[in-house]
Amino acid sequence: MTQPGGTAPLLAVRDLKTYFVTGRGGGTARAVDGVSFELYPGETLGIVGESGCGKTVTSLSILRLIPEPPGHIRPGSYIEFDGRNLLTLAPRDLRAIRGNRIAMVFQEPMTSLNPVFTVGDQIAEAAVVHQGLSRGAARARAIDMLRLVGIPDPETRVDDYPHQLSGGMRQRVVIAMALVCRPQILIADEPTTALDVTIQAQILELLERLQAELGMAVMLITHDLGVVAGTADRVVVMYAGQVVETASTAELFAGPRHPYTEGLLASIPRLDRPADRLTSIPGNVPAATHWPAGCRFHPRCPHAWDKCRREEPPLLDAGTPGHTARCWLVVEPQRRRPAP
Amino acid sequence: MTAWLLRRLAASVAIVFAVLTLTFVLIHLAPGTPFLPSTDDRSVGPEIIARLRRQYGLDRPLPVQYLKYIGSVAHGEFGESFSQHRPVAQALADAVPNTVLLGIAALVIEFTLGIALGAYQAARARRRVDAALSHLTLFFYSVPTFWLGLALLLVFGQWLRWLPVGGVSDPIVHDTLPWAGRVFDTLRHLVLPACTLGLVGAAGTARYQRAAMLEVIHQDYIRTARAKGLSERRVLLRHALRNAVLPVITLLGLSLPFLLTGAVLVETVFSWPGMGKLAADAIFSRDYPVVTAAAILAAAMVALSSVVADLLTALADPRVRLGDGDAA
Numbered sequence: 001m002t003q004p005g006g007t008a009p010l011l012a013v014r015d016l017k018t019y020f021v022t023g024r025g026g027g028t029a030r031a032v033d034g035v036s037f038e039l040y041p042g043e044t045l046g047i048v049g050e051s052g053c054g055k056t057v058t059s060l061s062i063l064r065l066i067p068e069p070p071g072h073i074r075p076g077s078y079i080e081f082d083g084r085n086l087l088t089l090a091p092r093d094l095r096a097i098r099g100n101r102i103a104m105v106f107q108e109p110m111t112s113l114n115p116v117f118t119v120g121d122q123i124a125e126a127a128v129v130h131q132g133l134s135r136g137a138a139r140a141r142a143i144d145m146l147r148l149v150g151i152p153d154p155e156t157r158v159d160d161y162p163h164q165l166s167g168g169m170r171q172r173v174v175i176a177m178a179l180v181c182r183p184q185i186l187i188a189d190e191p192t193t194a195l196d197v198t199i200q201a202q203i204l205e206l207l208e209r210l211q212a213e214l215g216m217a218v219m220l221i222t223h224d225l226g227v228v229a230g231t232a233d234r235v236v237v238m239y240a241g242q243v244v245e246t247a248s249t250a251e252l253f254a255g256p257r258h259p260y261t262e263g264l265l266a267s268i269p270r271l272d273r274p275a276d277r278l279t280s281i282p283g284n285v286p287a288a289t290h291w292p293a294g295c296r297f298h299p300r301c302p303h304a305w306d307k308c309r310r311e312e313p314p315l316l317d318a319g320t321p322g323h324t325a326r327c328w329l330v331v332e333p334q335r336r337r338p339a340p
Numbered sequence: 341m342t343a344w345l346l347r348r349l350a351a352s353v354a355i356v357f358a359v360l361t362l363t364f365v366l367i368h369l370a371p372g373t374p375f376l377p378s379t380d381d382r383s384v385g386p387e388i389i390a391r392l393r394r395q396y397g398l399d400r401p402l403p404v405q406y407l408k409y410i411g412s413v414a415h416g417e418f419g420e421s422f423s424q425h426r427p428v429a430q431a432l433a434d435a436v437p438n439t440v441l442l443g444i445a446a447l448v449i450e451f452t453l454g455i456a457l458g459a460y461q462a463a464r465a466r467r468r469v470d471a472a473l474s475h476l477t478l479f480f481y482s483v484p485t486f487w488l489g490l491a492l493l494l495v496f497g498q499w500l501r502w503l504p505v506g507g508v509s510d511p512i513v514h515d516t517l518p519w520a521g522r523v524f525d526t527l528r529h530l531v532l533p534a535c536t537l538g539l540v541g542a543a544g545t546a547r548y549q550r551a552a553m554l555e556v557i558h559q560d561y562i563r564t565a566r567a568k569g570l571s572e573r574r575v576l577l578r579h580a581l582r583n584a585v586l587p588v589i590t591l592l593g594l595s596l597p598f599l600l601t602g603a604v605l606v607e608t609v610f611s612w613p614g615m616g617k618l619a620a621d622a623i624f625s626r627d628y629p630v631v632t633a634a635a636i637l638a639a640a641m642v643a644l645s646s647v648v649a650d651l652l653t654a655l656a657d658p659r660v661r662l663g664d665g666d667a668a
Contacts, residue, residue, distance in 0.1 A: 065563055091572075098569035106567075111560035115659055116582050126568040161658040177568070 009038035010217050011062070011081050011102075011185055017074035018054075018061045022289060029288035031057040031071075033241035039185065044211065044218040046232030046249065048225055048264065052285040054241040055221045059187050062086065063098050081185075099126040103178035107190040109170035113162040119146075119173045120158035127180045145176035149206060168199035175206065182214055189221045204231055225264055229253060234322070237261050240285060240296035243315060247323040257318040257325035259301045295328070303329060303337050344662045345647070352643035359639035360632065364409060367623075367631050368402055374422040374626040396422065409632070419629035423622070428633045431618060436637075438508050439614035442537070442607075443598050445530055449538025450545055451592060455585060457542065458549025462584075463576055465554055473546075480543035489536040489609040496532060504529050506611035533610040537603055541595065548591060553584040586657050593649020601638040 018032040032054040039045050047055045060066050061073055064086065079086040081102065086094065103126075106112040114122060123145050124138035133141060139158065146154035149172040162170055171191065178186060188207065192200035208231055211218050220232055228235055228249060235252045237245040237260065245258040256262045263281035283300040286292055295313055298304040307328055316330040317323075329336055374396075375389045393399050397408065412419060418428035457477070461470045480488070497505035504510065509525050517525060556562065557580055565579040566572075604616035611617075615634060622630035654660045 063567060065566055067558075095569040095571065098567055100569050104564075104567045106560060106564060108560055112564045114561040114565070114579055114583070116586075116657060117579075118658075125570070129568065129570055129574070163659050174564075177564075 007040055009080075010041045011039040011079070011219075013037050013058070013062070014078040014080070016058065016061055016077045016079065018057050018066055018071060018077075019074060020071045020288075021069060023070075027289040030241050030291060031288050032061060033291070035238070035241070035243055037236050037243060037246065039217050039219055041184070041217055042211075042215055043233045044208075044220055044231055046228035046235040047219060047221045047238060048223065048228055048235055049238035050223060050285050052288065053238045054288075055223075055238050056189055058238070059104070059189050059219065059221050062187065063102060063104065064094060065104075096130070099178075099183075100130040100181045101183050102185040102187065103181070103183040105171075105174050105178045105186065105188040105191045108194050109167060109174050110162065110194075112174055113170060113177075115162055118159050118161055119165070122162075123158075123173065123177045123180055126177065130181050141180065142176075145180050146173070148179070148210070149173070149176045151176075167195055168202065171195060171199075171203055172206065175203075175210070179210060179214065183216060185217050185219065186211075187219045187221070190223070191220070192227065193222070193224075200227075207231070225268055237264070240291050241288060242296065242326060244297065244327070245318075245323075245325045246315075247318070247320075251320060251323055257323065257330055258297075258327045259303055259329070260297050261325075263300075295326070297327075303335060305335055307332075341662055348647045348650075352640070352647065355643045356636060356639045360410075360413070360636050361406075363632050363635035364406055364628075365402075367626070367628055368405070370626070372626050374398075374628065396420075413636070418633040421622075421627055421630050423625040423627045423630075428629045431630060432615075432633060432637065435613060435615045435618040438612060439601070439607075439616065441508075441526075441530065442533055442603075442612060442614060445534035446537035446541060446598070446603075447592075447595060449534060450541030450595065451588070453538065453542040454545025455549050455581075455588060457546035458551075459553050459576070459581055459584070461546065461550045462553030462557060462580075465550075465557075470550075474550075477543040477546045480539050481547065483540070484605075485536055485540050485603065486605040486609050488540060489533065489606050492532050492536055493609065503532055505532075508612060533606050533612050536606050536609075537598075545588060545591060549584065549588055552587045553580060556580045556584045559583070582656075586653065589652050589656055590649060592652070593645050596645035596648060597638065597641040601634075601641055 014036050016032055016035045017030070020029040020031055022029050035054070035058055037045070037047075047058065049055050057066065057071075061077075062079055064073070066073065073087055077087055081097065084093075086097070089097075113119070120139060120142035124133065124142040127133045127141050128138050142158050143154045146157055151157050151169060151172055157165075157169075162173070165173065171194075175191070186207075191207065192203050195203060204227060207218065207220075210216075220228065222228060232249050234246065234248050236243055237252075237258065239260050245252070245256065245261045247257075252261065253265065256265055260281070263279075266279045267281065281300055286296070286299070292299055293312075294310050295301070295304070295308040298308040301308065311328075313326050313328050313330075315324040315326050318325045318330050373393075375392045390399075397405060400408075409419070418432075420426065421428050421431050424431055457473060461473050464470045493505055496503045506529075508529050509522070510529075514522060514525050557576075562575060562580055565575045570579070601615055601619075603614075604620045606612065607614045607617040608620065615637070619631065619634035619638075621627075622634065650662065654662050
């Protein structure tokens with residue numbers, strides 16, 4: 001696969017399968033079912049999809065944060081970082097990477113902070129554990145980090161508890177906590193979803209600035225293509241536990257090749273076009289225990305024909321380098337039905 | 341904070357006063373009197389009983405007795421015990437230290453063992469160890485304390501003869517021992533009653549702690565802690581346990597009153613001369629002054645314990661602020 005700048009990927013996810021055993025005969029939920037993608041140094045990769053498409057499970061699988069049981073990562077899955085497979089690493093070696101070289105920011109800033117410790121303690125903790133910082137040094141580092149993420153008056157804020165901060169401030173704290181060891185990769189799972197729109201923009205700006213300053217790669221997981229448009233270099237679109245399209249951001253917005261991506265783009269409300277009602281993709285994401293046969297999107301697809309119901313398409317090269325789509329239309333474009 | 345404390349203390353005084361009144365009325369209305377001729381001693385004639393009643397003021401109307409009693413309590417005077425023929429304060433002064441000793445020992449066992457066991461079970465949730473411990477705690481939680489006390493007595497006191505069967509100290513040699521020997525002697529006597537109370541309490545606390553811990557383990561901030569690369573030990577002992585003991589502190593507040601009020605059954609089984617035994621004996625002999633004084637002490641302990649529990653909660657949980665919102 002081609003990549004920007006011809007460099008080697010920092011993180012390579014190969015055929016990741018994360019399944020969940022659901023209670024009492026419900027079967028196995030194939031939440032992530034054969035996902036592959038790469039993350040290159042310094043880039044921002046957007047991972048996009050509706051709720052239930054497997055994007056969060058993918059991100060949690062990378063650091064093996066899936067609760068086991070009920071979840072498990074299938075043998076044969078492979079996540080390469082620094083020449084090693086994260087999925088077979090000894091717990092001790094994995095811990096040396098977590099929070100140190102690969103860090104995560106979670107969606108809910110209130111619940112992802114521990115209510116009984118000061119934000120300073122929580123920010124410095126990873127540095128204390130990974131770098132053996134002393135008490136005094138840890139406090140100084142926490143203050144530096146608070147300043148870095150733009151929290152005013154960091155010398156007093158460092159002793160605050162999470163409940164004393166606003167939602168936006170808390171998310172800044174969560175980001176400071178993730179970045180304290182200067183990780184090479186930051187995985188941000190819906191970092192702005194729980195925040196007000198104005199705060200969302202501030203947090204995205206902050207992430208962009210910090211990425212430039214610290215030179216890390218960012219994996220931005222979101223359901224919001226608008227967020228991706230402004231920040232990501234490349235986009236991976238996920239549907240029903242699979243990657244359905246990958247492309248550079250510009251190309252994805254200019255010429256999407258998968259009907260699901262088209263649907264997502266069409267459902268972004270536009271200010272420049274009058275519309276009576278919001279467009280949406282008909283139907284819902286099917287249950288992960290019973291993915292449809294053939295192309296998993298065919299029940300919702302306006303172009304589907306019998307081949308789509310029978311045969312599951314692979315990720316097909318969609319013309320330009322680095323652009324792939326899991327859709328038979330790529331090889332049979334004449335099957336496309338004109339828009340009604 | 342100071343205002344909160346003053347308000348809470350004022351409320352406590354009101355509660356104690358209400359309990360005093362209720363106890364006073366109830367015990368006087370209860371059938372039976374303190375001075376009944378005993379069945380084996382017919383020589384106590386009705387005129388002697390009448391004199392005794394007059395002497396202790398029991399022939400006066402109840403409201404008068406009540407006002408008199410309030411007046412003396414306000415001066416720190418609790419009257420004289422009918423059955424022990426000595427001041428109530430003296431009887432309490434003998435019983436309270438024994439009860440405090442037993443209570444503290446039991447509480448320490450209950451909470452250290454209970455919290456440790458519950459946290460351990462939660463960390464091994466749904467494995468065989470956890471299931472086995474759950475059965476064990478359910479057993480100890482279900483058995484009556486007096487039965488457990490008798491069982492322990494039988495095994496360790498009677499069969500194995502490792503430990504004494506009752507009392508706070510050896511009546512014969514205790515006073516002849518050097519101080520270290522006296523401490524050891526008291527500890528030997530303390531083991532069985534403290535374990536009886538402590539084990540039953542620990543079983544309850546462990547079940548509570550396990551549930552609290554399991555709830556905390558599924559919180560987002562535990563995932564955050566793991567994502568930081570912390571060891572499982574640090575995640576559980578620092579991040580999870582600190583949150584999971586918060587509800588248990590409330591439980592501690594509910595157990596604190598036993599420190600002074602005593603456990604009647606266990607004190608009886610082990611002939612432990614504490615508050616529980618004193619109060620129970622006083623009730624049977626209609627020893628009004630002792631019953632009322634014990635009730636006052638118990639009420640004061642309950643009221644005070646709830647203040648202490650709230651203070652502890654505020655100390656442990658930064659989100660709790662003692663102020664206008666959470667009075668009484």
